[in-house]
Every structure is written in C-alpha cells, then in structure tokens.
Amino acid sequence: MKKIEDITVTFIWGGKEATAFANVIYKTHRVDIGPQGHREHYMADVPYDMDLEKVEVMIDGKVVKDDENLREFASQLLLEEADYQLCEAA
Template identity: 65%
Template sequence: MKKIEDIKVTFIWGGREVTAWGDCDYKTHRVDIGPQGHREHYMADVPYDMSISRISVCHGDVDIANPEPELLEFAEQLLMEEADEQLCEAA
C-alpha cells in the first residue's frame, strides 16, 4: 500500500474558512497502456482502492474537537479529490 501524506484543502463551511489535513492510502496495479511508436508498450501504475487514513479539521490554528459528521464527510471528499489530482500530476 502506498501513501500520500499531508494533503491539505481549504474551504468555506458555515461562513468560516476551514482547513482539512489528511493522508491518503492507495494500492496500484500495473496496466499496459498500449503501444507507443514502433511496437513499444508502456506500463503504468494505476491507483485504485483509495481511502483517507487520517483526517484533522481546523479553523485557523485551532483544531475542531468534535466536527459535525457532514463536515468530516465533505472534507474527506475534498481530500480524495486533491489526492487524485496529485496522482494525476505525478503520472
């Protein structure tokens, strides 16, 4: 299992700026992405089974002790999108 550490997203929740930090765990498998040029095949590590393993939510410099379930769900969704974007940029 591979990991992307310290993913950060900032968003507005309830009229306040909130920052979420997290780590994303994921697995990869090798995929033949086809011939390129003269019969050369290129292999790529394609991520799958992504999940957020650690998440913390804060307002400014203060951690939110008991965040609402909806806030955690929204933050996790944004962290997954950011992790996916980082993996696409690395490819």
C-alpha cells in the same frame, strides 16, 4: 500499499475558512496503456482503493470533530486532491 502524506485542502464552510489535513493510503495495479510510437507498450501504475488516515479539520484554528457533514465533505475533497496529485505525478 503506498502513501501520500500531508494532503491539505482549504475551503469555505458556513462562511468561514476551513482547512483539512490527512494522509492517503492507496493500492496500485499495473496497466498496459497501449502501444506508443514503434509498437512499444507502456505500463502504468494506476491507483485504486484510496483510504484516508488521520483526518483533521480546522476552522479558525480549532479542530472540529463533531460535525459529520463537514468531515464527509472534507474527506471527499481530500480524496479528489490526492487523485489530482497522483495524476500530475504520472
């Protein structure tokens, strides 16, 4: 298992700026992405099965723990940001 630490996203929730933080843990598997150039095959580590740990959501500098809709929305954004960072690194 691999880990990306300190993923951060900022978004608007209820007219206020919210910031979410988390670490992302994920697995990878090796995939042959096909021949490139003179029949050389390139292998890539493709991420899958991403999970969040230590999710924290803040609005106006205060940690919000009781709004399940906010936490779910923030979790989706954090996973999308982690996926984006992994694609950029590849």
